[in-house]
């Protein structure tokens with residue numbers, strides 16, 4: 001239980017958005033899952049639009065620098081990087097601030113492939129990466145009706161953090 005003089009907010013919300021363009025001949029990774037498709041999402045890293053949006057939501061909730069600032073596309077270090085690396089760093093920052101993930105909700109907007117058949121696998125993988133149960137990860141998929149965005153994938157994500165005891169607090173004795 002947080003100490004009574006803990007003035008940090010009990011909850012914090014974060015929001016993230018990302019988009020990537022489809023390119024032929026590369027794997028499609030969404031939420032850490034490789035989906036069967038004839039094209040993937042281009043980008044400096046593995047192009048995982050969903051993990052990028054969730055990462056930015058976590059960073060935003062912690063008022064930390066955004067994903068592009070922490071992992072600049074100009075840095076060759078992140079070429080082809082597994083986006084789970086970015087998510088883990090954001091999660092570490094959240095935990096270092098003394099917060100835990102309560103739940104995350106995301107919307108994917110893309111013309112193809114259909115996400116429905118893969119939604120359970122994606123939710124499960126995202127939950128595993130975040131260290132929360134799968135029923136704490138919401139995922140909706142929509143087609144880009146009227147947006148003329150047939151060759152792009154977009155992701156929006158919100159995350160709710162709840163205050164947790166910092167590792168050092170529990171053993172702290174009163175003088």
Ligand code: MG
Nearest residue numbers: 018019049052
């Ligand atoms: Mg991105």
